Amino acid sequence: MGFLSKTVAVVTALLSFSCGNDVQVLSDQKLLEDIQHVASRIDELIADRSCDSTDQCQYIEYGHKPCGGPADFKIYSTKNTDSELLLEYADEYFQLTREFNQRNNLSSDCSIEIPPSVTCQSVCQES
Numbered sequence: 001m002g003f004l005s006k007t008v009a010v011v012t013a014l015l016s017f018s019c020g021n022d023v024q025v026l027s028d029q030k031l032l033e034d035i036q037h038v039a040s041r042i043d044e045l046i047a048d049r050s051c052d053s054t055d056q057c058q059y060i061e062y063g064h065k066p067c068g069g070p071a072d073f074k075i076y077s078t079k080n081t082d083s084e085l086l087l088e089y090a091d092e093y094f095q096l097t098r099e100f101n102q103r104n105n106l107s108s109d110c111s112i113e114i115p116p117s118v119t120c121q122s123v124c125q126e127s
Contacts (some may be wrong), residue, residue, distance in 0.1 A: 031100050038093045045086050046076035049124040057124035058083070059116055060090045064098035067110035071097065075116060077124045 042062070051057055056079045063071030076086065100106075119127035 028100075028103065031096065031103070035093070035096045035100060038089055038096060042074065042086065042089050042093060045081055045089065046074055048080040049075065049077045050122065051077045051079050051120040051124050054118065054120040057118040057120050059118060060086060061115075062090065062093065064094050064101055065110075065113070066101040066106045066108045070094075070113055071108075072113060073116050075118055075124050075126060 042060075049057075056077050057075065058078055059073045059075045061070035062074045065071045074090075076083075116126040118124055
């Protein structure tokens with residue numbers, strides 16, 4: 001489970017036990033639902049990673065790390081993915097996770113995530 005998934009799980013648990021401002025809790029729950037919805041759409045778009053050549057294998061930056069930069073990367077095949085729509089969802093996911101991180105004053109280890117090298121072995125994968 002990546003940094004962002006762990007963070008979302010912890011904050012979801014904390015929100016369920018929160019005695020604070022109900023409006024803020026509802027707002028955070030809505031934001032988490034939006035994040036999860038966009039993440040699901042991204043996963044659906046990139047589910048078929050089959051490829052004929054390595055040039056069809058790409059990656060997107062995925063999420064926002066509290067210190068800045070992407071939280072992770074997702075590999076996909078341009079052969080089977082609407083890249084333009086995927087980039088729109090990736091940007092929306094970045095914006096939502098950045099808002100979530102800022103709203104909840106989250107921090108991270110500030111390490112820099114290294115983009116993956118990709119290759120085609122019938123499916124796009126990290127090389």
